[in-house]
Every structure is written in C-alpha cells, then in structure tokens.
Amino acid sequence: MGFRSVLLRGSPALGYSAFLALAGFFLAGHGQQANADIFQLANGGEICGELVNADRTGQDPFVIRPYAGGQINLAASSVLETVVQSPIEVAYAKKRFQVVDSVEGHLELAQWCQKNRLKQEQKFHLQQVLQIDSDQPTARSLLGFSLVDGKWMTKDEKMQVRGYVREGSRWVLPQEKKLREKQKNLKQVERAWYEKIKRYSKWLTGNKRVSGREHLLDITDPHATPALIYFFAKAKRQVNVEILARALINVGTSAAFEAIVERTMVESNDDISYFCLELLEQHKPPRAIPVYVDALRSKDNVKVNRAGRGLSFIGDPSVVRALINSLVTQHKSKIGNQNPGAVSTSFGGAAGSKGTGFVSGGGPKIVVQNMRNKEVLGALRSITGKDFDYDLGAWNAWYESQKPPAPRINSRRDEA
DSSP, X not given: OOHHHHHHTTGGGSOHHHHHHHHHTTOOOOSOOSXXXXXEETTSOEEEEEESOTTOOTTOOEEEEETTSSOEEEOGGGEEEEEEOOHHHHHHHHXXXXXXXXXXXXXXXXXXXXXXXXXXXXXXXXXXXXXXXXXXXXXXXXXTEEEETTEXXXXXXXXXXXXXXXXXXXXXXXXXXXXXXXXXXXXXXXXHHHHHHHHHHHHTTSTTHHHHHHHHHTOOOGGGHHHHHHHHHHOOSHHHHHHHXXXXXXXOOHHHHHHHHHHHHHOOOHXXXXXXXXXXXXXXXXXXXXXXXXXXXXXXXXXXXXXXXXXXXXXXXXXXXXXXXXSEEEEEEEEOOOOTTOEEEXXXXXXXXXXXXXXXXXXXXXXXXXXXXXXXXXXXXXXXXXXXTTOHHHHHHHHHXXXXXXXXXXXXXXXX
C-alpha cells in the first residue's frame, strides 16, 4: 500500500475542500522527511508521517511526527504494520497541500502526476477541474472524453454510439463478435471430437479394437472432420487406415474426401492406395478431379503416375485432354559426382523413359529425360476405350475428331 491509497480512497466523490479536511489530520506540506511511512493502526485507521524513534525495539512506543505537524506517541500494540512510502509519494503529498483550488492549479498538478506516473492522483485532480469547469477541454481530453455532436463522451460511449460492442479489450462490430464466438464454439466442438477420436484410435490397437471400430464408423458429424483427417494421415497399419477412411466417407465433407485423395498421392503401400482408390471410385467426389489434374503437372514423375491412376478410378471424360498432355513428361535428374576428366553417357534411364543425357568432366550434371507415364496411359485407355500407346500425334488427332464440327455460317445476307 502506498501514500496515495490512504489519501484517495473514495475521494473523487468529495469536493476538494472536504477532501482537504479529511486528509489534513494526516498530512501537511512542510519540512524534509527522513523516513516517510504509513502506520496502519489496529482500529483500522492510518497515520502518515516520520518515525522519530527509528531505533525503537520490541514494545517501545511509536513516536510519529505527522506531516501536519506535532508529534504522536502510539503504543506498540496500536500499530499493526508499517509501510514505507516512495519519494514520489512524499513529493506529491507536499504539492497537493500547496495546490490552489482552481482549474489552473489542479491542471498543473494533474500534469505533474502524469509525468510521474501517478494515474490515480492525476485522475482525481482532473475530476476536480471538471467540478469547477465541466467543459474544460484539456481535462476532458486527458480523461478520455471526445466532443461528439456537441456532447462530451468517453471512448466507450463513442464506440457504443457508433454501433460497436466490447470483446475483451477490443471494440468490434456485433457481426464480428458473433462470428468470433461461433468460431470459438466450433473450435471447442472440434477439440472435443479430437479427444474422442484419439481415444477410439488407441482402442484399435488394443483389446477394445471392436468398440473403437464401431465408434469410429458411427461418426457422421462434419465437425469431426479435422480430427479424423489428422488420425487418418498418421495411421500406418492397413486395418486402421481402412477404418478411418470409411469414417471419413461417412462424414462426407469435401475436406474428408480430399484427405483420401491426398493419401493416394503419397501412399507407397499399394494395398492401402488401391483401397482408397476404390472408395473414391464408388463415391466419385468432384474435388478429386482438380487435385489429380493439378498433380499431373508435378515435377515428380511418381506423382504424375499416381495422379493418372487416380483419374483412371474416377473415370471422368473431362480429364482426357489433361491426360494426353501428361502422357509423356519431361523431368530433370542429377547424375552423381564425376572424377575430373571422366566422360560418361546416359541413355534412357528409368523404366518407361526415353531420352539421352551426356556427362563430361567432374561434378554432378543435370540430365533431362522424357518419361513415358504408364499409369496415365492406363487412364486414357480406361476412360476412352482407345489405345494409341504413347503416340501423342494419334491421341491428339483422335481427340480433335471427337469435337463437334463448328457450325457453318452463311455470311451472305438473305435476298429480299
């Protein structure tokens, strides 16, 4: 507790003269004080002043010289606690008793309080200014008021008039607050699903695997999607992957289907990959097509072929053009370190590739290869029922022949 807590408790509601009378018993502004203390009394009161007998011990009485002058002797049992005041608090006490009860006097002391970070005291003196002049602009401004349509308003009042509402320490529009509350509630629901699915997923590897499977396959709430995706992506055992994939299908959100599509693009286990592809074949989610078509343009030849395999299962004729463009793709590979002066050649390369590379001298070299994409060809055969092998010219000619002929337009005007 500091000096200002003694002076200002409840004081803003008092007039300045009444405030001085209330505080005068304790404080006055004269003399230099060596030890400025607050003496908390057993009867609930407090006295501010200098302890004269600073070397007192045990049950010796307290000899106190209040700021108001004079001297008080108190029995040791009358004082519960002594709190040391800071130099700033003492300085304020002196200034406060010297201030003139006027707009100028209180403003000057309020500004001194502001410089010395005495916020409560500053507010008190600004309020004293407004009791003298309720429209004093400096005091109004320092207290956070603004003049709006001829009326002084606090920041809170101004924001409320403009239609804003409080959200913690911020002012926001009601719509924004409602949206944030909705998002917060959504996160709580999703978090609850995360804990449940985490528990059910653990059961799959223990003696509760039947119960875990049943609980997972009973989920239909779309809010469970993020948690299902997380544990589906982490699952390694095929049986667990299959259960979680079916759970995602049951939820049926776009994000759930996309998670299955993404798994087919990164899964190295063919059994798991084909299981996921068969699910996609049954449900044909629209979002699968753009994901696979985008992957056809990958610099990674493995991804190109996995995308082709996925489109084969989806079986949508709209992807034929993209498949033809990706039938043979160009990829770069690095040939390892060479000894200085060494010469080596590279013809062909990976299975299904056609192309040549030439390496001369030391250091790694970049080789460009034209890769024939077997899974892309398989998708073209499956979707079109045609087979032109890797002959791009034949595929393009056939594709163009499938377009309806352009309408013939007679440019001559009909004769009257």
